[in-house]
Amino acid sequence: MSDPAPADAPASDSSSRALLRERDFLLFLVARFCSTVGVQIQSVALGWQVYAIARLTHSVGESAFLVSMIGLAQFIPLLLLTLIAGETADRLTRKRIIAVSLTLDAISAGVLLVLALSGSHHLWPIFAISVMFGASRAFLSPASSAMGPMLVPRALLPRAIAWNSLAWQGGAIAGPALGGLLLIHSPGLAFGGSVTLYLLAATLALLVRHSTKPERQDGSRVELIKEGLAYVWNNKIVFGSISLDLFAVILGGATALLPVFAKDVLHIGPGGFGLLRASPAIGAALVGIYLASNPIRRHAGHIMFAGVAVFGLATVVFGLSKLQWLSVGALAVLGGADMLSVYVRQTLVQIVTPDAMRGRVAAVSGVFISASNELGEVESGAVAWLLGPVGAAVFGGVGAMAVTALWAYLFPDLRKADRLE
Numbered sequence: 574m575s576d577p578a579p580a581d582a583p584a585s586d587s588s589s590r591a592l593l594r595e596r597d598f599l600l601f602l603v604a605r606f607c608s609t610v611g612v613q614i615q616s617v618a619l620g621w622q623v624y625a626i627a628r629l630t631h632s633v634g635e636s637a638f639l640v641s642m643i644g645l646a647q648f649i650p651l652l653l654l655t656l657i658a659g660e661t662a663d664r665l666t667r668k669r670i671i672a673v674s675l676t677l678d679a680i681s682a683g684v685l686l687v688l689a690l691s692g693s694h695h696l697w698p699i700f701a702i703s704v705m706f707g708a709s710r711a712f713l714s715p716a717s718s719a720m721g722p723m724l725v726p727r728a729l730l731p732r733a734i735a736w737n738s739l740a741w742q743g744g745a746i747a748g749p750a751l752g753g754l755l756l757i758h759s760p761g762l763a764f765g766g767s768v769t770l771y772l773l774a775a776t777l778a779l780l781v782r783h784s785t786k787p788e789r790q791d792g793s794r795v796e797l798i799k800e801g802l803a804y805v806w807n808n809k810i811v812f813g814s815i816s817l818d819l820f821a822v823i824l825g826g827a828t829a830l831l832p833v834f835a836k837d838v839l840h841i842g843p844g845g846f847g848l849l850r851a852s853p854a855i856g857a858a859l860v861g862i863y864l865a866s867n868p869i870r871r872h873a874g875h876i877m878f879a880g881v882a883v884f885g886l887a888t889v890v891f892g893l894s895k896l897q898w899l900s901v902g903a904l905a906v907l908g909g910a911d912m913l914s915v916y917v918r919q920t921l922v923q924i925v926t927p928d929a930m931r932g933r934v935a936a937v938s939g940v941f942i943s944a945s946n947e948l949g950e951v952e953s954g955a956v957a958w959l960l961g962p963v964g965a966a967v968f969g970g971v972g973a974m975a976v977t978a979l980w981a982y983l984f985p986d987l988r989k990a991d992r993l994e
Contacts, residue, residue: 604778750851853907853908
């Protein structure tokens with residue numbers, strides 16, 4: 574049976590100062606930041622390397638599609654393993670799952686380092702490593718999502734979610750910028766940085782003292798998985814929240830097109846590519862800093878839907894822009910709007926979900942989020958092949974706004990959600 578919530582802060586104290594007194598949560602935050610920086614550096618280097626190799630023998634559209642296939646290679650194992658991973662996070666010690674997953678990430682990045690140093694121009698080994706990376710992330714995501722709330726009193730949960738998102742966004746800012754700088758020297762240097770950061774994050778996770786093993790539950794693995802799926806389906810706030818993110822980002826996600834825009838639309842090179850990758854996280858971090866000190870009190874549902882609508886509009890502006898400063902600004906607005914909707918969605922889901930089911934619910938949520946990111950990259954690459962990169966971004970942004978309007982109609986309880994308590 575897991576330990577009760579930490580008692581360092583009074584249950585009624587929900588201030589940022591009380592949160593920062595939680596040692597284990599701070600270790601968790603730093604580990605999350607380090608792993609996120611590692612993922613972002615690897616993603617930048619991988620996208621640039623695949624695009625550069627593909628352009629040796631393929632057109633711009635074909636190369637953009639091949640870059641998008643990295644996401645599909647990572648998504649397939651995640652989809653196949655996610656239900657098992659969620660049940661595992663509700664049965665085993667969560668910090669150990671995190672440490673093992675991050676160690677496997679380090680191995681994946683290490684192999685990419687060897688490939689880069691060898692000067693290989695073959696794409697199939699990169700896609701094979703992407704499959705391995707997707708498998709390890711399938712277990713990391715639900716364990717990480719379920720572990721965070723175990724480390725703070727319930728009164729601190731909304732603020733902890735904001736800080737948790739801020740740690741991710743901080744890593745998403747530092748990672749692409751650092752990745753772009755390392756790419757100027759070599760892709761191998763970037764992959765080596767990812768290896769180091771993954772191992773550091775794994776060590777920090779193991780230093781958490783608080784018990785992260787959930788309560789023992791009766792029933793077989795299949796029964797527990799079915800229970801988690803039933804909970805997500807029957808709770809319309811949970812299902813509406815995660816499905817909105819799925820379809821909006823599938824249509825509106827322009828991340829896979831950033832190498833194309835940097836190289837063949839804006840002509841700004843690897844350094845500019847790193848800036849484009851960092852721009853959404855800069856906007857998200859600014860919103861995250863505000864939310865960490867000023868959590869949303871009322872009208873949560875309306876705010877979430879507004880955030881998704883602005884996300885779609887900013888995607889359209891980015892697609893039409895031919896100016897670097899406007900593209901950077903549109904991506905920053907896009908990231909800030911996404912942060913707003915993610916904060917509301919994660920807080921709602923964490924508050925209504927009991928700890929004993931957080932791993933399974935996080936796994937389902939994680940596969941929806943990954944589907945939105947990875948399939949969104951495939952969608953963007955396929956549409957870019959047909960309409961070009963500009964047409965793909967505009968199409969996706971308009972689609973995201975249409976999904977927002979449809980979901981506001983289909984899920985009235987989610988739209989009317991008020992207090993995040």
